[in-house]
Amino acid sequence: MRPETTIPVVRQIPTNRADVFAFTIEGHLTSADIENVYGLLEGAYEQHDKIDLLVRLDGYEGFDWNAAFKDTTLSMQTRSLKHIRRYAIVGGPTWIHMSAGLLKPFLSIEMKTFDSAEEAEAWKWIGAEAVKE
Template sequence: MRPETTIPVVRRIPTNRDDAFAFAIEGHLSSADIENIYGLLEAAYEQHDKIDLLVRLDGYQGFDWNAAFKDSTFAMQSRSLKHIRRYAIVGAPAWISLSASLMKPFLSIEMKTYSAEEEAEAWKWIEAEEVKE
């Protein structure tokens, strides 16, 4: 369990569009973190039929494999496929980039991976900008 003083693993990144969502993921994703992300996305789907999504992986250290294979996680992933138009993953480890490439032909969403240095291209691809707070 993480100490109370640590930065949250999932942080929402404000964007200039109501239907563009972005998250920074830092560290190791627990089951609760995964449910938090899907909960935020479910709220977005209530407002918008289709959204664009950017996920920035800063210091990503993996995820709870048990959470990835829970029935509730599969259901949330399934619902997400109906609502995501474009999905950009920035700073992904090689295995995530490879997995995304292998899954693309089977998904109805457009998905691209970018290196951390290519983040500006990812924002341009989803046609959104980060709003600095």
């Protein structure tokens, strides 16, 4: 019997700028995954007052709704708004693109969505590149 290997749902993408953070999300986000992402972002805010963020959603399968509305998650979301300059969302289901469009007028950050085929444009928009490890 082979041990099963699990691929992390959230993986950080190395970038060529210290103040740009990028993640790829594949699969279903659990409460632990959401807290992990916000933990990584909290570390980024300690080093940089403002950051740019790119999230790639290829293979995204949704998230635990209960986790999204926990007090700690809501607090982390609010804190993030103070530190993010630009937020690029690449890929994902149509409802995410529609939700982002509805939220844009109410947020202090610049947010833009891109189809998966437009990922190069998303990187250009935030002014960074992914680097190979």
